Amino acid sequence: MPEDDEAECTDSLLRVIDQNNGSSAKISRGTSTMNYDNDRFTVKERVYTQQYAGIYFCRLNMLRPKAFAAANERWGKTEAAPPAVPRVLDVKTSQVCYIVGTVYVDMPLKPCILDEVTKEHWILAPPRREKYATEDDEFILEDESGRVSLTGSILKKTMLVTGIIIAVLGCETASGQFEVIDICYPALKPQIPPQIEIEADKYVAVVSGLSVGDESCGLDLELLIDFLTGELGTGKDQHRNAGIVRVIVAGNSVTKPPPVDDEKRPARNRYGAETATFNVEPIRALDTLLAELCETLPVDLLPGEFDPANFSLPQQPIHYSIFPNACKFSSFNPVTNPCKLDIDGISLLATSGQTLDDIFRYVATDNRLSMAEKTIVWGHLAPTAPDTLWCHPFKDTDPFVLSSRPHIYIVGNQPKFETSLVTDTQQNQTRVVLVPSFAVSKTIVLINLRTLEASPVVFSTKAL
Known part of the structure; x- marks a missing residue:
């Protein structure tokens, strides 16, 4: 901490409150209007008899018109414009044209169902x-x-994963392959501009990977709660933190269960099922933490990979009964993963990170920020589902398709904090924010709803 800031902090904590000036004035928490748009992520019928082909057909039907429209805008307005071929099998040899379809990447190292079978039979x-x-x-x-x-050489230079919908320009070779010259992505609808003008700075605090139950995070979590509730920091910090109108907890709120050795694994019961080993203490600690937060702030709780919720996407809200203390507050809101919010006219899309973690395995690069940016360009949050990412077998829709770009796109449980501002040809802007795991980085992110700027706040107790 710089000496000037340290002196200011010391003075603010030790000075006597003067009743004759404004130093004792009450600081009021900012407010905001709030709307949820999670109906498409809510699984209304838990039916698993249908095949996964339905979600792929829905995805193609939803994005194909947008891909053809973008391709026509890009390639179809020249004098020697190539024709659009509606079906991939109608392509003629040596004819330059463009087609639209679903990408499938044949990867020798991709896991297969036999791996799952070996797990079921307790083979390593x-x-x-x-x-x-x-x-x-x-x-x-x-x-x-x-x-x-x-x-085509362009394929190796372009980030492509299984499940995305693209338009490709090229021609069919004598060997039956389609040589690609250029690639185009679906054109999304323009953003809806905010209907409310935000005059003062308002912030959304985003934290992920709390890993409650991990003994190494105890003091850091206390500092986090004090910071968000306004009990920590100088007067300047408290005035800024009063502008925090919402807290988003983006998954992995409880610690990952430790692996159990085969020798210590409980014996199976008479029906062949394994006896469950579950520790309830992390859930109770999380309930206490959330209840303390909800006393002063609205909290949106997204489930994550290690949380007590369904495993397949979209994950449904964690049940209220698990949090007997937090559920007493109307400010406590268990939501789906992914989650779509509208705060003062600013659209916000948040995930707990499983979608990006799976895309990471499909590409050679380690640049996670560029992958998150590409999901906005592709118009799809989870293209690798259901290929290598578990999801519900929807048959009439694909809830992960984006109709328009959000103003803010949050991805939780990432290795480090990263952010960028993505602008398309229509000048639609999306603030992409990668939020690191709090248990590892001791970092949360504050997003300014007025300027769309994102800044990290780090809590460190190493010197204590």
């Missing part, structure tokens, strides 16, 4: 790979008529 399965991408990966474009193999 191979560890999960950090990356599936290799130089031997093959790219395929398919629709309801069939599939065609893609080739």
Whole structure:
């Protein structure tokens, strides 16, 4: 801490309150209007008899018109404009044209169902790979008529994963492959401008990976609560923190259960099912933490990979009964993962990070921020679902398709804090924010709703 800031902090904590000036004036918490748009992420019928092909067809039907529109805008307005071919199998050899379909990446290292079978029979399965991408990966474009193999140097330079919808310009070679010259993505609807003009600075505090139950995070969590509730910091900090109108807890709120050795694993019961081993203390500690927060702030709780919720996306809200203390407050809001919010006209889309973690395995690069930016460009939050990311087998819709770009896009449980401002050709801007795990980085992120700027706040107790 710089000496000037340290002196200011010391003075503010030790000085006597003067009743004749404004130093004792009460600081009021800012307010905001709030709307949820999570109906599409709510699973109304838990039916698992249908195949996963339905979600792929829905995705293609929802994004194909937008991809053709973007391709026509890009390639179809020249004198020698190439024709659009509606089906991939209708392409003629040596004819330059553009087609639209779903990308499938054939990856030799991608896990298969046999790995899951070995796990069920208690055979030691191979560890999960950090990356599936290799130089031997093959790219395929398919629709309801069939599939065609893609080739071309542009494919290796472009970030492509299974499940995205793209338009490709090129021609079919004599070998039956489609040589790609250029790639175009679906055009989303323009953003809805905010209907409310935000005059003062208002902030949304985002934290992920609290890992409550991890003994190493106890004091850091106390500092976090004091900071958000206005009991920590100088007068300047408290005036800024009074502008925090909402807290978003983006997944992995309880610590990951430790692995159990085979020798210590409980014996199976008479019906063949394994006896569950569950520690309720982290849930109770999280309930206490959330109740303390909800006394002063609205809290949105997203489930994560290690939280007590369904595993497949979209994850449904964690049940109220698990939090007997926090659920007494109307400011406590368990929500879905992903979650769509509208705060003072600013659209905010948040996930707990599983979607980006799975995309990370499909590409050679380690730049997670560029991957998050690409999900906005692709118009899809979870393209690798259901291929390698578990999701509900929707048959009439794909809830992960974006109709328009959000103003703020949050991805939780990432290795480090990163942010960027993505602007498209229509001047629509999206603030992309990667939020690190609090248990690892001791960091939360404050997002200014007026300026869309994001800044990290780090809590460190190493010197104590």
